[in-house]
Amino acid sequence: MKLGFGLYRHMLNDDHFRFAKQCGATHVVVHLVDYFNHADNGKEQANQPIGKKGGWGRAGSGALWSLDELRSLKASIEAHGLVWEAIENFDPALWYDVLLDGPRKVEQLTQLQEQIRIIGQAGIPIMGYNFSLAGVASRTTGPFARGGAVSVGMDEVDEHPIPNGMVWNMTYDEAATEGYLPRISHDELWQRLQTFLDALVPVAEEAGVRLAAHPDDPPMPYIRSTPRLVYQPGMYQRLLDLQPSRANALEFCLGSIAEMTEGDIYEATDQYSRQNALGYIHFRNVVGKVPHYREVFVDEGDIDMIRILRILKKNGFEGVLIPDHTPQMTCPAPWYAGMAYAMGYMKAALSILQRD
Secondary structure (H helix, E strand, C coil), X not given: CEEEEEEXXXXXXXXXXXXXXXXXXXXXXXXXXXXXXXXXXXXXXXXXXXXXXXXXCECCCCCCCCHHHHHHHHHHHHCCCCEEEEEECCCHHHHHHHHHCCCCHHHHHHHHHHHHHHHHHCCCCEEEECXXXXXXXXXXXXXEEHHHEEEEEECCCCCCCXXXXXXXXXXXXXXXXXXXXXXXXXHHHHHHHHHHHHHHHHHHHHHCCEEEECCCCCCCCEECCEEXXXXXXXXHHHHHHHCCCCCEEEEEEHHHHHCCCCCCHHHHHHHHHHCCCEEEEECCEEEEECCEEEEECCCCCCCCHHHHHHHHHHCCCCCEEECCCCCECCCCCHHHHHHHHHHHXXXXXXXXXXXX
């Protein structure tokens, strides 16, 4: 197993690459979408994007990430002795009609196929994604972690309908006509996912890229009056079975899975790691289950993280673990201190595991 570090778009610079290396990371997972361009969700407080009914902000231009752009960034990452393991999340402006089954669906699927080819040409092995209409929503912040450290949690389900021109918690069309997304069934959303996988998995196989699906966060059946796909552990198997392939994999988020009301986090970890279905892992801990949970420090939650590592080792998982987000510590650099604490725990745990 390898220790990785996740970086938001505005952190893709030498200082943050050095910080990741200093924390013990050998690999990085990169976000190329800017989630922090909203007045209530600015970069100065960029622990992780929260957003309210107005979402995270504006989506991007919908332009493809070019091969030159990716190769240049990859060279900067490698100059610090790091390996670029994955990109996390497509720009909603690139695939909104794939999610919404809109008039530009076929065109956008073709663009996504080309994006996967470019990612493969750049030598980036994994593309993480979250097939969701509401995206990450219904969360709040507070002094939820040990010692009153500020973290993220959930107290209730956001029932505000999603306005036209918004998907995946970001606005792609500020001039959209007034109104809201129509309510659809879970089966309809699964059919949209089937179309997505049918179009992209064969291309990903040829390109040498694994598509890695994140579970719903928070894992509720409905958020903002829209259905969710993977809100119980067994639903991941349905996703894998839609298009059996090494290129159809999982962005396995321990926190999200532990928040689910059914199943067992250890059984799920065993089930999917035995299938070699894990692309990479979000290694974080929580207390509670939806609709009432709290994100906490990696060593204080409901999950026995050492037990998780032992299951992964038993099943031969050799991929990357990242602390996708952590509580913020009380000091002049809350995000950095929280991440460094999580990385230190993870590095020590992996060192002990190697001696077992």
